[in-house]
Amino acid sequence: MNDIYNQPDARGHFGQFGGIFVAETLMAALEELRVEYDKARNDPAFMAEYYSDLKHYVGRPSPLYHAKRLSEEVGGAQIYLKREDLNHTGAHKVNNTIGQALLARRMGKKRVIAETGAGQHGVASATVAARFGLECVVYMGAEDVKRQSPNVYRMKLLGATVVPVESGTKTLKDAMNEAMRDWVTNVDTTYYIIGTAAGPHPYPMLVRDFQCIIGEECKLQAQEQIGRQPDAVLACVGGGSNAIGIFHPYIGVPGVRLIGVEAGGFGVETGKHAAPLTSAAKPGVLHGQRSNLMQDENGQVIETHSISAGLDYPGVGPEHCYLNEIGRAEYVAANDDEALLAFHDLCRLEGIIPALESSHALAYAKKLAKTMRPDQVIVVNLSGRGDKDIPTIAKLDGIEL
Amino acid sequence: MLISDGTMSRIQTTFSRLQAAGRKALIPYVTAGDPRPGITVELMHALVKGGADIIELGVPFSDPMADGPVIQLAAERALAHGVSLRNVLEMVAEFRQTNTETPVVLMGYANPIEAMGYPVFSAAAVAAGVDGVLTVDLPPEEARERVAVLKAHGLDPVFLLAPTTPVSRLAAVAELASGYVYYVSLKGVTGAATLDVDSVATKLAELRQHINLPIGVGFGIRDAQSAQAIASVADAIIIGSRIVQEVEAGEAGLTERVSAFLSGIRAAIDMARA
Numbered sequence: 001m002n003d004i005y006n007q008p009d010a011r012g013h014f015g016q017f018g019g020i021f022v023a024e025t026l027m028a029a030l031e032e033l034r035v036e037y038d039k040a041r042n043d044p045a046f047m048a049e050y051y052s053d054l055k056h057y058v059g060r061p062s063p064l065y066h067a068k069r070l071s072e073e074v075g076g077a078q079i080y081l082k083r084e085d086l087n088h089t090g091a092h093k094v095n096n097t098i099g100q101a102l103l104a105r106r107m108g109k110k111r112v113i114a115e116t117g118a119g120q121h122g123v124a125s126a127t128v129a130a131r132f133g134l135e136c137v138v139y140m141g142a143e144d145v146k147r148q149s150p151n152v153y154r155m156k157l158l159g160a161t162v163v164p165v166e167s168g169t170k171t172l173k174d175a176m177n178e179a180m181r182d183w184v185t186n187v188d189t190t191y192y193i194i195g196t197a198a199g200p201h202p203y204p205m206l207v208r209d210f211q212c213i214i215g216e217e218c219k220l221q222a223q224e225q226i227g228r229q230p231d232a233v234l235a236c237v238g239g240g241s242n243a244i245g246i247f248h249p250y251i252g253v254p255g256v257r258l259i260g261v262e263a264g265g266f267g268v269e270t271g272k273h274a275a276p277l278t279s280a281a282k283p284g285v286l287h288g289q290r291s292n293l294m295q296d297e298n299g300q301v302i303e304t305h306s307i308s309a310g311l312d313y314p315g316v317g318p319e320h321c322y323l324n325e326i327g328r329a330e331y332v333a334a335n336d337d338e339a340l341l342a343f344h345d346l347c348r349l350e351g352i353i354p355a356l357e358s359s360h361a362l363a364y365a366k367k368l369a370k371t372m373r374p375d376q377v378i379v380v381n382l383s384g385r386g387d388k389d390i391p392t393i394a395k396l397d398g399i400e401l
Numbered sequence: 402m403l404i405s406d407g408t409m410s411r412i413q414t415t416f417s418r419l420q421a422a423g424r425k426a427l428i429p430y431v432t433a434g435d436p437r438p439g440i441t442v443e444l445m446h447a448l449v450k451g452g453a454d455i456i457e458l459g460v461p462f463s464d465p466m467a468d469g470p471v472i473q474l475a476a477e478r479a480l481a482h483g484v485s486l487r488n489v490l491e492m493v494a495e496f497r498q499t500n501t502e503t504p505v506v507l508m509g510y511a512n513p514i515e516a517m518g519y520p521v522f523s524a525a526a527v528a529a530g531v532d533g534v535l536t537v538d539l540p541p542e543e544a545r546e547r548v549a550v551l552k553a554h555g556l557d558p559v560f561l562l563a564p565t566t567p568v569s570r571l572a573a574v575a576e577l578a579s580g581y582v583y584y585v586s587l588k589g590v591t592g593a594a595t596l597d598v599d600s601v602a603t604k605l606a607e608l609r610q611h612i613n614l615p616i617g618v619g620f621g622i623r624d625a626q627s628a629q630a631i632a633s634v635a636d637a638i639i640i641g642s643r644i645v646q647e648v649e650a651g652e653a654g655l656t657e658r659v660s661a662f663l664s665g666i667r668a669a670i671d672m673a674r675a
Contacts, residue, residue, distance in 0.1 A: 011542060021511055021538045023467040025563035025588055027570065167473055173464060180466045185589040187565060285511040285538065286464060298485035299516025301463040 005251050007322060012201020015325060018318030020200040022180075022288045029187045034202040036107050041209065046102060053098045054213060057131070058088045060095075062214075064221035064379070069349040077372035079365055080230065081382040082218050082246060085354065091384030092214060092242040093124035097193055099210035101128035104191035111135040111186065114193045115179040117144055117172035117238065118310030118357060119151025120384055121195030126160035134191075136160040139178040143170040144309045151388045169303045172238075172313045176287050196239025197317035200288030204318050211245025218379060219249055226377055232257040232368060235381035236360040237331065238274065238311035240320045242383035247329060248319075257330065260320060261364045263306035264333030274304035276316050277324050277331035284315075291315045292324075307336040307392070308356035310384075334363035342366060343386065343393065355384035356392065411504040411532045412557050412580040415454055416615045416636065425632040425670050426581075427452050428617055429663060430508065430641035432459035432475035433492055434484030435648055440655070442495045444648070447656035449503050451663025457535070457639065460489050460509030467537045469590040471642040474649065486513040486522070490529040497530035506533035506559055506580070519547050523554035533557035533580045541573040548577050561585055562616075564604060571611035581615040581637060584608065589620065591642050596621035602634040625669035632670035640666065 007014045020030060040046040054060040062083045071079045084092040097114075104112055112134050116122030122138040129136030138155055142164040145152055155162050168174035176199075183192045197207040215233075222229050233250055235243035237260035247258045265273035273279065276292040284293030286301055294302050294314035306312040323329035334342075342362035346354045354362060358381070365380045372378070386393075394401050409417065419426050429448045433441050441458075448456055461479035465472060486509075493505050507526065514522050514536065526534065534556055539547065541560065548558045557580030562571075565588065574582065586601050605616055618631045619639030631638050640663075647658050 019543050020540060021543055022540065023537050023563070023585075024540060024561040025467075025565050025585060027540050027542075027563075028565040028567055167470075167477075168463065177464050177466045181469070181590045184467065187588055282516070285515050287466070288538070290515075293512070295512065295516060297516065298487070299462075299513035300480065300485075301512070 007319060008201065008205055012205065014318045014322035016283065017290050017321040018201060018204055019290050020288060021285045021290065022200050023184060025184045025187065030200055030202070032107070037103060037202055037206050040103055040106060046106065050099055050102055054095065058094050058098065059086065060213065061217045061221070062086050064218060064225060067350050070345060071369065073349055074366050074369045076369040076374065077231065077376040077378045078374065079369055080377060080379045082214060082379055084214060084242065084381060084383045085352070085358070085385035089120070089124045089127050090387065091120040091124065091355065092211060092245060093121045093195060094127065095213055095245065096195065096207050096210040096241060097121070097124040097128045099206070100191070100193045101132050101134065104134060104193070105132055107191060109189060109191035111190045112193050113137045113139065113179050113182050113190055114195060115139045115172065115175040116195060117175070117312060118308065118355070119144070119148040119155065119388060120310060122160070122162070123151050123154050123158070125193050125195070126155040126158035129160060130158045137182065138162050139165050139175040139182070141169070141171040141175045142166050144172065147392055148309055148388055149391060172309065173287070173301065180287070195241065197241040197244045197319060198239040198287065198289055198291065198315060204289065207241050208244045208248055208319060211241050212248050214242065214245040214381060215247065215249035218246060222379065229253055229256050230377040230379040231255070231372065232259055232378045233381070234259045234261060234361045234365050234378060236261050236311060236357045236383060237277070237316060237320060238263065238313045238357065240317035242381050244317060244319055246381045247323070251328060258323070258328065259364065259368070260329055260331045261361045262331060262333045263308055263311035263360055264335035265305040267335050268333050272305040273333060274306040274312050274314065275333040276314065277320065278333040283321070286315050289315070289318050291318050291321045307339060308360065310355070310357040311360065332364055334360040338363035340396070352382070353386040354382055355386045356389045358383045410555065410557055410580065412455065415504055416581065419454060425635065425673065426454040426615070426617065426637035427663065427667055427670060428455045428457055428637050428639040429453050429644050430457040430459060430639065431644055431648065432461055432472060432479055433489040434461060434479030434482055435475040435645070436478045436652065438482050438484055438488060438492070440652065441492045443656055444659060445496045446500065447660045448663060449500060451660035452667030453503065453663060455504045455506060455637070457506045457508045457641070458489065458493065460486055460507050460513055462510040462513060465510065467590055469642060471645050471649065472591050475645045486517055490525050490531065493531050494529040504532040505530065506535055507531055508535040509537065511536050511539050519550040523550050523556060526556060527554045531556065533559045535559040535561070535583060537561065541570070541577050544577055552579065559583055562608060564588055564600070568607065568611065571608065575612045578612070578614055581617050582612055583639065584616050584618045584635070586618050586620045586631070591620055596627055598630045598634070601631060605634055625665050628666045629669040629673045632673035638670060
C-alpha cells in the first residue's frame with residue numbers, strides 16, 4: 001500500500017477531501033507556506049534541528065508501555081499505551097508546534113497565533129513561542145476558557161495572550177474562525193500555527209508530517225518489545241492530529257487495523273455528539289477544507305457536544321475522511337460516560353491520569369480487547385495527560401476544589 | 402456574461418449604462434434576513450431608492466470567517482430566524498416581482514451552496530432572479546467545475562482579489578470571473594478601519610492590465626469621503642458593514658435611514674466622475 005498511497009495531491013486533495021477553501025487574501029500566504037515547508041522538509045539542517053528539539057526539549061522518544069493491569073482486568077488482548085502524555089507540555093501537540101515554530105522562524109515571522117480547544121495546543125504554542133522569542137496570541141472559545149481554566153493560566157504564565165472568543169458556539173470552531181480573522185488582518189507579520197491535521201492545504205499535510213514521529217517510534221518500539229506490529233492501533237479523533245500521526249506510518253503495514261475513536265457525546269443516536277465520520281455526516285466546506293462535516297440540511301454548521309473540549313469539533317481532518325472512504329481506517333465513537341469510566345480505570349489500575357480526549361480511545365480499546373485473544377495486541381495512542389481535566393472530573397463527582 | 406440567447410446579463414447591462422454616462426456603480430450589501438426575514442425585500446427596495454446600482458445580498462452562514470463583528474452579528478440575527486439559502490432565493494424572487502432592473506449578487510460562503518448542490522442551486526437562483534454569486538471561500542483553484550455550472554445557467558461568478566494577490570494568480574481569475582471582480586481594499590475582515598486610496602489606485606492599475614472586467618472596491622468604505630476617493634479610481638464601490646450598522650440600530654425609520662445614507666454616498670461618487 002505504501003507504493004500506491006501518495007496523498008495529498010499537489011493542491012492538497014485527499015481524494016474528494018481537503019483542498020484550499022479560504023478568502024483570496026490568504027492564498028498568497030498559504031502558497032508561501034507550501035513552498036517554504038517543501039524546502040524545509042528537504043533541508044537536512046532543518047530536520048536535524050526538529051529531531052534534536054524533539055529529543056532534548058520534548059523528551060522523545062515517548063515510551064510504549066504495556067498496561068498489564070488494565071489488560072488483565074479487561075480480559076482479552078494486551079493493551080499498550082504510546083505515552084504522548086509524557087511529552088513536555090503533556091500532550092502530542094508539541095511535536096507539531098516545534099515543527100511549525102521552526103518554520104515560522106525560518107520564514108522570518110515574529111508573531112504566532114493559534115486556536116485551541118482543550119488548551120493543549122494553546123499551551124504547546126505558547127511554550128514554543130516562549131522558547132523561540134515569538135509573540136503569541138491564542139484564541140479560545142469562551143466556553144472552553146471556563147472548562148479548561150488550568151490551561152488558560154498556563155498559557156498566560158508562558159507569556160501568551162489568551163483571547164476568549166464569544167461568537168457562535170464559543171468553542172473550538174469559533175476559536176478557529178477568530179484565528180483566521182487575525183491571520184487575514186496580520187498576514188504579513190504573523191504565522192498561524194494550526195493545531196490539528198485540518199484546515200487549508202498545506203496544513204493537514206505538514207501537521208501530519210510533524211506528528212508522524214509518534215507512529216514511526218511506535219513501529220520500532222513494537223518490533224523491539226513485542227517482536228511484531230500490533231493487531232490494532234487506536235487513537236481519539238477530533239481534528240485528528242494524534243491519530244494521523246500514529247496511523248500514517250502504518251498505512252502500508254498489512255494486518256494492522258487502524259481505528260479512530262470520535263466523541264460520541266450523549267450518544268451518536270441522540271445527535272448530540274462530535275462524531276462526523278461515525279455518524280456519516282455529509283461532506284462540507286469549513287475552515288479551508290472539505291471534510292465530513294456536522295451540518296443541517298441548509299449547510300449551516302451545527303453545535304457539537306463532547307465532554308472533551310479537544311474533540312468538540314464539527315469537522316475532521318481530510319486525510320481521515322479519505323482513509324475512511326477507502327476503508328483503510330475504521331471510525332467509531334465512544335460516549336461521554338464510557339470515556340469517563342475509562343479515565344477512572346486508567347487512574348486506578350495504572351497510575352496514569354489520561355486526558356479526557358485520550359480516554360475516548362481507551363474506552364473503545366476496552367470494548368475491542370474483550371473480543372480479542374490474549375496473544376493479540378492493541379496500541380492506544382495516549383495523546384495527553386489529564387491534569388487539565390481535573391476540575392471537570394471533580395465537578396462531575398460533585399467535589400469543590 | 403452573455404446569456405445563451407446573446408443578450409447581455411443584467412450586471413453587464415448595468416455597467417455599460419453607467420459607463421456610457423460616466424458614472425460609477427454603487428453596490429450596497431445587506432445580510433438577508435437581518436434583523437428578520439420579513440424586512441429584507443423592503444430594505445432592498447430602499448437600497449435602490451437610495452441609488453444602488455447592484456445589490457449584494459448576504460447569505461447568512463454559521464461560520465463567517467472573513468467577516469468582522471458587524472456582519473457576524475447580522476448573520477447570527479438572521480440565523481436565529483432560521484434563514485436558509487432557499488429562503489434567501491425566495492426573497493430575491495419577491496424583490497423581482499417589482500424590480501426587474503437591479504442586479505442581485507448573492508454573497509456568502511461555500512457550504513450552503515455545497516449542501517444544496519451546484520446544479521440545483523444554479524437553477525433555483527436563476528429562477529428567482531439572481532444575477533451573480535460571490536463565494537468568499539472559493540478561490541479559483543477550487544472553483545473551476547463549480548463555476549462552470551453557474552455559468553451554464555447564466556450566473557456571473559464574482560471573484561475576490563486582495564492586496565496580497567500576486568500577478569501570477571490573475572490569469573486564473575480573469576478566465577473564470579464574469580460580471581465584475583471585487584477588490585478587497587485592505588488586509589482584514591469586513592468593516593475594518595483604515596483605507597489607503599493611493600495603494601488601492603496602484604493595485605487597480607496593475608489588475609486592469611490582466612482583467613478586462615469592471616472592478617468594484619470594498620472593505621473599509623464608510624462615508625461619502627472614502628466613497629468619493631475610491632470612486633475616482635474604481636468602477637464600483639461596495640459598502641457593507643456601514644449599512645448593516647443602520648440595520649443593527651433598529652427598525653424604527655430603517656428604510657428611510659438606509660435610503661438617506663446611500664443617497665449621500667451616491668451624490669459623492671457622482672461627483673467623482675472619471
